Amino acid sequence: MTIREAQERVDHWIKTYGVRYFHELTNMGILMEEVGELSRHMVRTYGEQSYKQVEEQERSTEHIGEEMADVLWVLICLANQTGIDLTQALEDSMAKKTNRDRNRHQNNEKLLPPKGD
Numbered sequence: 001m002t003i004r005e006a007q008e009r010v011d012h013w014i015k016t017y018g019v020r021y022f023h024e025l026t027n028m029g030i031l032m033e034e035v036g037e038l039s040r041h042m043v044r045t046y047g048e049q050s051y052k053q054v055e056e057q058e059r060s061t062e063h064i065g066e067e068m069a070d071v072l073w074v075l076i077c078l079a080n081q082t083g084i085d086l087t088q089a090l091e092d093s094m095a096k097k098t099n100r101d102r103n104r105h106q107n108n109e110k111l112l113p114p115k116g117d
Contacts, residue, residue: 003087010076021081031074038067 001009014021022030041064043049079086105111 003090004085006072007076007080007086010073011080014077014080021077024078024081027074027078027081031071031078034067034070034074038064038071041067 021027044051044055045061045064076086078084079089
C-alpha cells in the first residue's frame with residue numbers, strides 16, 4: 001500500500017466505522033500517547049530498561065510493530081484532517097535533507113567506525 005492509499009483507507013475507515021475524526025488537538029494528544037507506548041517497548045527491547053515480571057508477555061517485536069502502526073494511524077488521521085498529502089510532504093522532506101545534509105553525515109567523525117576495527 002502506498003502512503004496515499006493509506007491516507008485514503010484511513011479516511012474511509014473513519015467515515016465508515018469511526019463516525020468522524022477526533023478533534024485535531026485530541027489526535028495530537030493520542031499521537032503523543034502512542035509514541036510513548038512505542039518508546040516504552042523500544043527502551044525495554046533495545047535499551048537498558050527491562051520489563052517487569054508482570055509485563056514479560058509483552059516482550060516481542062510484534063508489540064513494537066503494533067505501536068509503530070498505531071503511531072502511523074494517528075499521524076495519517078492528522079494529515080487527513082489538515083489537508084496534508086504525506087507522499088508529497090515526505091518527498092519534499094527527503095529533497096530538503098539531501099540538499100542540506102549531502103555531505104554532513106559522511107564527514108561526521110562520530111559516525112565513523114572506531115579506529116582499529
